[in-house]
Amino acid sequence: MSQPFAIAVHGGAGTILREQMTPELHQEITETLARAVQAGETLLRTGADALDAAVVAVKVLEDSPLFNAGKGSVLTHTEMVEMDASVMHGKQMDAGAVAGIKHIKNPIELAKDVMLDSEHVMLIGEGAEKFAFENGHDYTEQDYFYTERRYEQLMSMKQKGQFALSESKYPDDKKYGTVGAVALDKQGNLAAATSTGGITNKQYGRVGDTAIIGAGTFAENGNVAVSTTGMGEYFIRKTVASDVAARMRYLKEDIHQACESVIQGELKTMGGEGGLIAVDAQGNIHFAMNSSGMYRASLNSDNELLVKIYADE
Numbered sequence: 001m002s003q004p005f006a007i008a009v010h011g012g013a014g015t016i017l018r019e020q021m022t023p024e025l026h027q028e029i030t031e032t033l034a035r036a037v038q039a040g041e042t043l044l045r046t047g048a049d050a051l052d053a054a055v056v057a058v059k060v061l062e063d064s065p066l067f068n069a070g071k072g073s074v075l076t077h078t079e080m081v082e083m084d085a086s087v088m089h090g091k092q093m094d095a096g097a098v099a100g101i102k103h104i105k106n107p108i109e110l111a112k113d114v115m116l117d118s119e120h121v122m123l124i125g126e127g128a129e130k131f132a133f134e135n136g137h138d139y140t141e142q143d144y145f146y147t148e149r150r151y152e153q154l155m156s157m158k159q160k161g162q163f164a165l166s167e168s169k170y171p172d173d174k175k176y177g178t179v180g181a182v183a184l185d186k187q188g189n190l191a192a193a194t195s196t197g198g199i200t201n202k203q204y205g206r207v208g209d210t211a212i213i214g215a216g217t218f219a220e221n222g223n224v225a226v227s228t229t230g231m232g233e234y235f236i237r238k239t240v241a242s243d244v245a246a247r248m249r250y251l252k253e254d255i256h257q258a259c260e261s262v263i264q265g266e267l268k269t270m271g272g273e274g275g276l277i278a279v280d281a282q283g284n285i286h287f288a289m290n291s292s293g294m295y296r297a298s299l300n301s302d303n304e305l306l307v308k309i310y311a312d313e
């Protein structure tokens with residue numbers, strides 16, 4: 001039997017309410033999610049590395065205005081885009097992360113370059129962008145990221161004096177989510193990649209879990225790769241992604257038990273709304289969420305494509 005491989009993506013846990021979903025939007029979202037896993041799967045089938053597949057899948061979602069990452073990122077209090085991203089490769093437990101990125105089209109590629117071409121794990125703000133330009137990334141104007149919908153969303157949050165993540169909490173808010181991917185390649189490598197614009201109306205250089213290895217992103221060969229989405233303030237404090245891995249490693253829980261314990265446990269009690277995607281060393285995929293939905297898709301070596309939005313699907 002040939003070596004299994006698998007890939008899963010998410011487009012965020014802040015899903016649009018059913019009553020506000022149109023057939024056109026539903027189709028656009030599901031097609032983009034499918035395109036993302038297919039881009040990763042095409043690489044995995046030819047024997048490519050798990051991280052390359054995860055990054056390619058995330059790039060498809062970053063390039064779409066539908067999701068809160070890259071193009072389509074939410075706006076900060078000062079009407080700017082400030083993006084966070086991270087990657088982890090499970091073989092050597094290498095990792096790269098960036099935060100507060102304003103002028104790079106695909107922050108996920110920059111996070112990967114930090115992992116591969118710097119001595120460091122995490123670079124932020126102007127320094128991260130200096131590193132980016134020195135390493136061949138183009139300067140992208142803020143205008144590229146700007147969408148009318150995000151501006152309206154910011155104005156509504158400002159009026160209410162709130163900052164926001166979840167469609168279910170602020171149903172009039174029409175917002176989408178952070179994106180991420182996890183992959184298992186034919187060599188048995190596990191990798192995870194996560195990218196976001198963060199939360200609407202954020203200020204003071206706020207950074208969420210998406211940039212934090214162990215909170216938003218984690219991968220460990222022989223065990224599991226995890227990418228999360230949700231209110232980062234909770235996911236950081238509960239070190240969500242590495243907690244899933246720790247439960248599997250020490251408690252010998254399977255991927256289903258570990259993900260559900262973390263997402264439905266103390267995190268939820270504390271108010272940490274959100275979800276995660278995970279793939280284990282055998283290619284089993286699990287989606288967990290305590291929100292009303294999470295944009296998600298997966299594809300495995302048997303060519304089984306799955307695309308879902310709501311929690312009860």
Ligand code: ASP
Binds near residue numbers: 199208
């Ligand atoms: N986790 C992200 C953050 O807190 C937001 C999201 O998942 O949509 O920045």
